[in-house]
Amino acid sequence: MDNLFTEVERYKRNMNAPLAVRMRPQTLSEYVGQAQAVGPDSWLRRAIEHDVLSSVILYGPAGTGKTTLARIIANTTHAEFTEVSAVTGTVKDLRREIDAAESRLMARGMRTILFVDEIHRFSRSQQDALLHAVEDRIVILIGATTENPYFEVNSALISRSRVVELQPLGDDDIATLVRRACDSPHGLAGAFALADDALAEIVQLAGGDARSALTSLELASQMALPAGAKVGQDGVAVLSDGTRLGEGSAEPLPITRENVLEANPRRGLPYDKSGDMHYDIISAFIKSMRGSDPDAVLYWLARMIDAGEDPKFIARRIMIHASEDVGNADPQALLIAHAAFKSAEVIGYPECRINLAQAALYVCLAPKSNAAEAGIDAALDEVRHGPRRDVPNHLRDRHRPGSDSYGPYLYPHDYPEGWVEQQYLPDGLERGAFFHPSGRGWEAWRLDSTRRDRPQS
Numbered sequence: 001m002d003n004l005f006t007e008v009e010r011y012k013r014n015m016n017a018p019l020a021v022r023m024r025p026q027t028l029s030e031y032v033g034q035a036q037a038v039g040p041d042s043w044l045r046r047a048i049e050h051d052v053l054s055s056v057i058l059y060g061p062a063g064t065g066k067t068t069l070a071r072i073i074a075n076t077t078h079a080e081f082t083e084v085s086a087v088t089g090t091v092k093d094l095r096r097e098i099d100a101a102e103s104r105l106m107a108r109g110m111r112t113i114l115f116v117d118e119i120h121r122f123s124r125s126q127q128d129a130l131l132h133a134v135e136d137r138i139v140i141l142i143g144a145t146t147e148n149p150y151f152e153v154n155s156a157l158i159s160r161s162r163v164v165e166l167q168p169l170g171d172d173d174i175a176t177l178v179r180r181a182c183d184s185p186h187g188l189a190g191a192f193a194l195a196d197d198a199l200a201e202i203v204q205l206a207g208g209d210a211r212s213a214l215t216s217l218e219l220a221s222q223m224a225l226p227a228g229a230k231v232g233q234d235g236v237a238v239l240s241d242g243t244r245l246g247e248g249s250a251e252p253l254p255i256t257r258e259n260v261l262e263a264n265p266r267r268g269l270p271y272d273k274s275g276d277m278h279y280d281i282i283s284a285f286i287k288s289m290r291g292s293d294p295d296a297v298l299y300w301l302a303r304m305i306d307a308g309e310d311p312k313f314i315a316r317r318i319m320i321h322a323s324e325d326v327g328n329a330d331p332q333a334l335l336i337a338h339a340a341f342k343s344a345e346v347i348g349y350p351e352c353r354i355n356l357a358q359a360a361l362y363v364c365l366a367p368k369s370n371a372a373e374a375g376i377d378a379a380l381d382e383v384r385h386g387p388r389r390d391v392p393n394h395l396r397d398r399h400r401p402g403s404d405s406y407g408p409y410l411y412p413h414d415y416p417e418g419w420v421e422q423q424y425l426p427d428g429l430e431r432g433a434f435f436h437p438s439g440r441g442w443e444a445w446r447l448d449s450t451r452r453d454r455p456q457s
Contacts, residue, residue, distance in 0.1 A: 168208025
């Protein structure tokens with residue numbers, strides 16, 4: 001139970017907390033963005049406002065408001081709110097909280113909301129420890145995760161919860177949060193004036209991440225302080241003459257775009273090497289090659305290179321694309337893709353970025369044909385689901401006794417242009433059953449040449 005001392009402690013912690021923590025909304029009315037998840041007609045908003053929340057998994061990238069929503073629920077619910085760390089928590093910790101929740105429910109009829117941040121970090125055994133309590137509503141689970149819960153969270157736990165996906169915040173939402181932080185007494189308290197181009201740079205750098213935007217603002221404000229100024233323990237900046245900023249005794253200090261760039265010397269867009277973003281970006285890269293858009297190919301390639309993606313992984317995807325979507329429209333594409341893989345293997349970063357770009361652009365600009373993939377898949381489908389078909393007698397092996405009765409095999413090299421009309425498919429299948437050429441590139445040229453070379457019957 002809170003008392004005077006806990007309030008003092010909370011105040012001290014808040015004063016020393018990062019700007020992103022100090023500016024965390026306390027109510028739904030202060031919450032910005034995520035209209036689909038917590039808009040007026042959403043299930044989650046009604047559940048929070050009516051205090052009838054059931055177990056929920058909040059899923060989305062960093063800085064989209066998952067922990068904030070949990071804190072808002074803590075502030076508005078009539079249930080007991082407890083938290084377990086998925087980083088340091090153990091099965092013993094979970095069972096202790098579940099036992100306490102059960103006692104609370106039996107003795108006083110009070111519900112317990114259990115918040116587990118980064119729930120995907122829990123092992124399967126830890127997640128299993130929650131199942132009984134969630135199913136019997138001994139606790140109402142709020143799990144937050146940046147990883148796809150359908151892959152990282154126990155399916156039984158998913159089935160007992162509702163998944164709510166949060167999206168990266170829009171630019172206008174980020175701008176609103178930054179402006180609010182500049183003016184709020186919990187934020188910069190009007191001590192700084194943010195230039196329009198500085199705001200635009202912060203919004204761009206954030207990439208939909210509210211926490212990142214507020215961190216950039218806080219660092220930029222520190223860069224904007226004149227020589228001799230210091231930030232006291234209470235978080236208030238004090239100039240060399242003793243003037244305290246934000247108390248009406250000094251003009252606001254300007255925060256420029258240069259201050260923002262100085263505070264963020266390296267811009268890094270969000271990327272993960274095993275989660276949804278990893279698969280989304282490689283998917284965009286492949287589809288851009290298939291769509292023959294060289295600029296998009298270079299952009300998505302740069303996103304992966306900048307994030308330190310394994311160059312051999314990228315090269316393998318280019319090799320696959322060279323056969324899957326280019327094929328014999330340009331057979332050279334596979335050779336170039338393979339050369340890029342060997343370059344990535346032998347050379348590595350940073351130089352192999354050029355090899356990857358060359359190969360990706362080649363297969364991107366090559367004529368496209370999926371005849372190889374479509375053909376082998378159609379043939380496999382026939383083999384796996386069609387009837388058993390025998391090898392035509394004239395194609396069978398001639399080394400066994402009695403093979404003389406198989407009928408004549410026509411040796412193509414004995415005929416003009418090395419070709420003769422002859423059945424090669426088993427009975428019941430006709431030419432054209434599987435191979436459907438694209439009519440583009442080398443594939444089209446080769447087919448036209450073949451038709452010209454073959455004698456006309």
